[in-house]
Amino acid sequence: MRAAIETGQPLILFRKEVANYYTPVMPVYVVDDYPEERTFVVALDEAFRYMGDVRDLSEPQREYARRLAKQRLHQPAFRTRVLLAxxxxxxxxxxxxxxxxxxxxxxxxxxxxxxxxxxxxxxxxxxxxxxxxxxxxxxxxxxxxxxxxxxxxxxxxxxxxxxxxxxxxxxxxxxxxxxxxxxxxxxxxxxxxxxxxxxxxx
Ligand SMILES: [Zn+2]
Structure with a gap:
C-alpha cells in the first residue's frame, strides 16, 4: 500500500457486499497513510493525490468527493446488491x-x-x-x-x-x-x- 502511495500505481478495491460477493471499484489510489491508526486513505480519483491533506478538504473538493463516491462506489454497490437480491x-x-x-x-x-x-x-x-x-x-x-x-x-x-x-x-x-x-x-x-x-x- 505504501509503495502504491509513492508510485501512484492504481489499485482495484473489492468492496464486500455480503459474504463471498464483492463489488470491484477501479481504478482507486492510496493517497494517505496513518500508521498510528493502521489505516490508509483510498481515493476514487487520481486528483486527490495532489490535493494536500485529504482530511482537510475545502467545501467544493468535498462536494466533488461526494459526487464521485455516488457514481463510482454507491451506484456499483447498488447494482451488486439488487442483482443478488x-x-x-x-x-x-x-x-x-x-x-x-x-x-x-x-x-x-x-x-x-x-x-x-x-x-x-x-x-x-x-x-x-x-x-x-x-x-x-x-x-x-x-x-x-x-x-x-x-x-x-x-x-x-x-x-x-x-x-x-x-x-x-x-x-x-x-x-x-x-x-x-x-x-x-x-x-x-x-x-x-x-x-x-x-x-x-x-
Ligand atoms: Zn426483462
Missing part, C-alpha cells in the same frame, strides 16, 4: 443474463427518496429498464406489470409484441428475502407518476 434475473421477464441486467431505481436518483437501497431497486433487463424509465412500462404497488395503452395497441415487430406487450399483467418476480422486496410506498410514488403521464393506462 433478484438472483440475477429480470423482475419483469425473468431473463438471467447478468450482462444484460441493470439495477433500476424505483424513485429516481435525484429525488430525496431515491436512495440506492434494495427496497428502491428492481433488477431489470436493459429493454425493460429503458421502458420503465420512459413510462412505457409501469409497476403497480401490488407488483403487477402494466404496459401503456398506446404502446399496447401499436403494431410492430417481435420485440414489441413478445418483449413488451406480452409483459402486460405479469406479476413481478420478487426477491426471496422480504427485506429486499420493493417498497410498496415507493412503487406507489412511481405508479402515480406513470398514471399521470400523457399516455393512458388500461
Amino acid at each position: 433478484y438472483e440475477t434475473r429480470c423482475a419483469v421477464c425473468s431473463l438471467r443474463h447478468g450482462s444484460l441486467l441493470d439495477a433500476a431505481h424505483i424513485v429516481p436518483d435525484g429525488d430525496p427518496l431515491g436512495t440506492p437501497t434494495t427496497p428502491n431497486g428492481l433488477a431489470l433487463c436493459k429493454i425493460h429498464h429503458a421502458a420503465y424509465d420512459h413510462d412505457m412500462l409501469g409497476v403497480t404497488p401490488d407488483y403487477e406489470v402494466r404496459i401503456d395503452l398506446e404502446v399496447l395497441e401499436e403494431i410492430d415487430g417481435p420485440m414489441l409484441e413478445h418483449g413488451i406487450q406480452a409483459m402486460h399483467g405479469r406479476r413481478l418476480e420478487l426477491p426471496r428475502k422480504p427485506a429486499d422486496r420493493p417498497s410498496r410506498d415507493l412503487l406507489a410514488w412511481r405508479w402515480e407518476r406513470f398514471t399521470a403521464g400523457a399516455r393512458e393506462v388500461r
Whole structure:
C-alpha cells in the first residue's frame, strides 16, 4: 500500500457486499497513510493525490468527493446488491443474463427518496429498464406489470409484441428475502407518476 502511495500505481478495491460477493471499484489510489491508526486513505480519483491533506478538504473538493463516491462506489454497490437480491434475473421477464441486467431505481436518483437501497431497486433487463424509465412500462404497488395503452395497441415487430406487450399483467418476480422486496410506498410514488403521464393506462 505504501509503495502504491509513492508510485501512484492504481489499485482495484473489492468492496464486500455480503459474504463471498464483492463489488470491484477501479481504478482507486492510496493517497494517505496513518500508521498510528493502521489505516490508509483510498481515493476514487487520481486528483486527490495532489490535493494536500485529504482530511482537510475545502467545501467544493468535498462536494466533488461526494459526487464521485455516488457514481463510482454507491451506484456499483447498488447494482451488486439488487442483482443478488433478484438472483440475477429480470423482475419483469425473468431473463438471467447478468450482462444484460441493470439495477433500476424505483424513485429516481435525484429525488430525496431515491436512495440506492434494495427496497428502491428492481433488477431489470436493459429493454425493460429503458421502458420503465420512459413510462412505457409501469409497476403497480401490488407488483403487477402494466404496459401503456398506446404502446399496447401499436403494431410492430417481435420485440414489441413478445418483449413488451406480452409483459402486460405479469406479476413481478420478487426477491426471496422480504427485506429486499420493493417498497410498496415507493412503487406507489412511481405508479402515480406513470398514471399521470400523457399516455393512458388500461
Ligand atoms: Zn426483462
